Amino acid sequence: MDFTISPEIEDLRARIAAFIADNVIPLESDQGAYDGHGNIARDPLEALRAKARSEGLWCLQLRRETGGGGLNKVGMAVCYEEMNRSIFGPVIFNSAAPDDGNMMLLEKVGTDAQKRRWLQPIVEGRVRSSFAMTEPHPGGGSDPSMIRTRAERQGDKYIVTGRKWYITGAEGAQHFVLVARTSDDPKAGLTAMLFDAGQPGWRIERRIGIMGPEEHGGHCELVFDGLEIPAENVLIGEGRGMKATQVRLGPARLTHCMRWLGLAKRCTEIARDYAEKREGFGVRLAERESVRIMLGDLAMAIETGRLLVMKAAWEIDRGSYARKEISMAKIHVANLLHRAADIAIQINGARGYSTDTPLEWIYRYARQARLVDGADEVHKMVLDRVLSEEQNDFWRWDVAGAAEEG
The missing domain is CATH 2.40.110.10 (Butyryl-CoA Dehydrogenase, subunit A, domain 2)
Incomplete structure (x- = not known):
């Protein structure tokens, strides 16, 4: 696949990044911005949702005729990762679970009447x-x-x-x-x-x-x-309920991974920032070999996750169910998120364990990643089943022009 993205997607990514940095991350340190369950409270959420709509950053995952931004799955991977640089991010852009998956399901399989009655109110942000x-x-x-x-x-x-x-x-x-x-x-x-x-x-x-x-x-x-x-x-x-679940859950598993990569990158960012400033025994943490190894290994794991997600997104965009690609991404990124939070807390020490940073929030949130939309073990069994079916073709390269010639 070609890993370049279009100027339009890059423009959206940059605008989302600026929106998160300027409007959302500052709220994370304001306890009044949280509801009773540890998420963004209703008033700041509605204000930021209105701002996201006004800036053309609303429901980017849906078709333009539905009221969205028309992104394909590769474009979603780029933008969702940027949205979840903040723990509050995705819901502000109407790209958070479970609405995200439900909207994509209804858009794909709903009748015109069902879309008017059930989809449009979610797209417009009037209901959840x-x-x-x-x-x-x-x-x-x-x-x-x-x-x-x-x-x-x-x-x-x-x-x-x-x-x-x-x-x-x-x-x-x-x-x-x-x-x-x-x-x-x-x-x-x-x-x-x-x-x-x-x-x-x-x-x-x-x-x-x-x-x-x-x-x-x-x-x-x-x-x-x-x-x-x-x-x-x-x-x-x-x-045809199994068909509906397949249509919904496959892409939804992948969008989870897209968002989790944003949180994993945020953990790395917080860890690196602290390591650059914090000194002990006359040496900055960033200069210690043990810290550098942890951060280097984490950077590689994040990039591995991004490649797995992009491969799965690319497969979906060209018409594949991407079963094995989604399962591999789900296993890797779910475990990566927990590891990224754990490493960042370790580097930050007591600060990471406190509520002074969002690391403890991410750490508590991350454990569910290995369970939701299929536990690790289920996805590994899926991979073994595909391996049994495909044998060495599990790792085949697609050859340009082969489909047309066949």
């Missing part, structure tokens, strides 16, 4: 959304085929019963994408459908406490006890 798939044991987690929440067809509607948990952003979300079982068919038993928070027949049982700071709306347990969903709210078609 959530994706309800995972369930408590013995229901579906990383394996959607185990989903037990049922949606029984009765005439022109579905009646939903069951339970979901760790549903990101559910508290405060208005629009939901639900994956439920509509038959026992092993391949076509799941269906994705849309519902509104104002509909009766469901409730948030609890907001589940976690060790890290939370996305807006937290991680919730939901109970369905007779929710009625009109058949017109089915996405793609009955029995």
Whole structure:
């Protein structure tokens, strides 16, 4: 692939970088800018969202006709990395999970009517959304085929019963994408459908406490006890829920990695800045071989992550599902983020462990990266399955013109 980016993408990257530096990072040291769950509070968020819209930095991941910036996945990789130089960044540009993945799913598979009703309010920032798939044991987690929440067809509607948990952003979300079982068919038993928070027949049982700071709306347990969903709210078609999850979760895993690279780079930045200033026993930390080795190794790991992400983004842009590329990026970058925060805290010492920098925030947040959208072990099994299928072709080079000749 060609690693050059267009002048237009570079312009967006530079404008995002300036926006983050001038408007967002200064808020990180203001305790009044945080909500009760460790994220940016509503008032500063809405003010910055309005500013991002006015500067043409809103929903860059969506098509222009949808109200976005028209970026492809390679362009998103460049811009998302820059957005997450701040812990508050992505949500300001309407590029944070779970809205990000939900919007891309609805844009790709929704009918025109569904886009008007369910997508446009999220694009415009008037409502938030959530994706309800995972369930408590013995229901579906990383394996959607185990989903037990049922949606029984009765005439022109579905009646939903069951339970979901760790549903990101559910508290405060208005629009939901639900994956439920509509038959026992092993391949076509799941269906994705849309519902509104104002509909009766469901409730948030609890907001589940976690060790890290939370996305807006937290991680919730939901109970369905007779929710009625009109058949017109089915996405793609009955029995095509697995297709909907594939469309949504593959790119969403990669966008997580794009954002996490920004946080990993921020950790390195904070560590290097402190090492340049801090002296001990007459020597600056930056001059100590042990510190230089840690930072050099971290710089290489970040660049490795960027290459993996870019390869996966490039594959998606040219029409591939990029299964193995996304899994490799997800494993590497998830572990990298935790390591970057750990190294930065170690170099900063007690300062890194305090709330004087965002390092402790990133450290607590980072542990979930190895779990969300598939644990490390699941993705490694995916890679082994692909390796078994492809054998030595796992590492093949694509040859220019080969597809046309074939």
